Amino acid sequence: MNSALDSIRASDARAVRDSVAVVRRATLDDLTRPTPCSAWNVGDLLEHMTVQHRGFAAAARGAGADLARWKAEQPGPGTVRRYLSAADEVIEAFAEVGAAEQDFALPEFGADAVFPAVRAIGFHFVDYVVHAWDAARALEIPFTPSADLLEAALPLALAVPDGAHRRRPNAAFAPAQPHSALRDPLARILLHLGRSPSWAPPADDASARERTG
Secondary structure, three states: OOHHHHHHHHHHHHHHHHHHHHHOOOOHHHHHOEOOOOOOEHHHHHHHHHHHHHHHHHHHOOOOOOHHHHOOOOOOOOHHHHHHHHHHHHHHHHHOOOOOOOEEEOHHHOOOOEEEHHHHHHHHHHHHHHHHHHHHHHHOOOOOOOHHHHHHHHHHHHOOOOOHHHHOOOOOOOOOOOOOOOOOHHHHHHHHOOOOOOOOOOOOOOOOOOOOO
16 A cells, blocks of 8 residues: 555545536636636636646556647637546546556656656645635635645645746746745645735626625
8 A cells, every 4th residue: 555645646636526616616607707827717727727637647647748638628618517527537547546656747847757646646736726726716606625635735835946937927836925924724825836815806807796605
């Protein structure tokens, strides 16, 4: 039994399922809503999340170097359906990984970038804690991950290096914001990865509407 691998993929599956609960509530009209990722609307964000699932699933099955697996589709009527299918796919693919040191080719980190499975799944886990929050904020619905999931994600998020590279166009994360004095793990994760925990859609956004539940 590989406890480190089992632990990280169990946490990842929970984060992905949390994201599914959020994304299921998105409608076609929601796809043009703004998100905390300033360059993307909801449709763009969901298609990015979908292709990341598919790319990581391909990496788990030895085909991550195929750049076609990382090409996002255009947002449209099938966006939510594609996301739900891809979420199932990545959970299934990670469940098939047999060794913590299995190679994952992840070309988004560089043409020849390869990482051990346990680390690659950790990248994916942190990304989906944050992207589930992104989607929930954009859709204006509650998002409260369990405390143990956030505690598992926090050290992995804090290990993501800050620096000038975060100011480059298309950087994965914006520069980190101060957070060491905070006790809220979700706020610390978001701030370290360049998000603002207080972000909300603009008040004059024509698609904004009150949501509950």
